[in-house]
Amino acid sequence: RSRSHSCVESKYSRIGADRFYQLVLDNFYNCAAFFRVVPDFVVQFGTAAEPNETSHWDTTIPDDPTLQSNLRSYVSYATAGPGTRTTQMFINLDDNEGLDEQGFSPFGRIVQGMDVVSRITNPTPGSTDGASQDDYEIG
Numbered sequence: 217r218s219r220s221h222s223c224v225e226s227k228y229s230r231i232g233a234d235r236f237y238q239l240v241l242d243n244f245y246n247c248a249a250f251f252r253v254v255p256d257f258v259v260q261f262g263t264a265a266e267p268n269e270t271s272h273w274d275t276t277i278p279d280d281p282t283l284q285s286n287l288r289s290y291v292s293y294a295t296a297g298p299g300t301r302t303t304q305m306f307i308n309l310d311d312n313e314g315l316d317e318q319g320f321s322p323f324g325r326i327v328q329g330m331d332v333v334s335r336i337t338n339p340t341p342g343s344t345d346g347a348s349q350d351d352y353e354i355g
Contacts (some may be wrong), residue, residue: 217240220316222291222326222327223324223325223327224237224323224324225322225324225325226237226323227348228280228283228284228321228323228324229260229283229292229321229322230238230280231277231278231279231282231293232277232293232301232323233323235277235293235301236305236323236324239303239332241332242269242273244264244269244273244303245261245262245264246265247265247266248262248264248265248295249261249263249265249339250339251263252306252338252339253336253337254309255309256309256313257308257309257310257335258306258307258309259306259307259336260299260304260305260306260309261304261305261306262293262294262302262303262304262305263303264303266332272300276299276300276301276302277301277302278299279295279299279301279319279321280321281321282316282319282321282322283321284321284322285311285313285316285322286311286312286313286314286315286316286320286322287308287311287312287313287322288308288309288310288311289307289308289325289326289327289330289333290307290308290324290325291305291306291307291308291322291323291324291325291326292306292308292315292321292322292323292324293305293320293321294306295319295320301318308322308335309327309334317330320344
């Protein structure tokens, strides 16, 4: 069984780190899938396995300033624009400093097992749009 370990750095993104902590306490990510892979860019996750759980946490959180660059192994919230962070996040597969000026504020990083993250396969081969929640099966 392969694992990866992350380290949350609230000094980089206090609001984002606190939201992640609350989500983990609520077991939000249990049975969640990596639903989007863009090779050499990001692996995205953060939709709960149960639609009720996803809607429960659909409240946005304010943006944090970008104090840490989006380098390989750092974790940031995905957004649909300013002020739209909820539960979806991504792991940088490469150094993506261009995301810094767009307001993506890392709140943690993978400290062990980045090789495991790098082997996550795209759930939608031929597309980088990702899978929808309707595609999930709990089992």
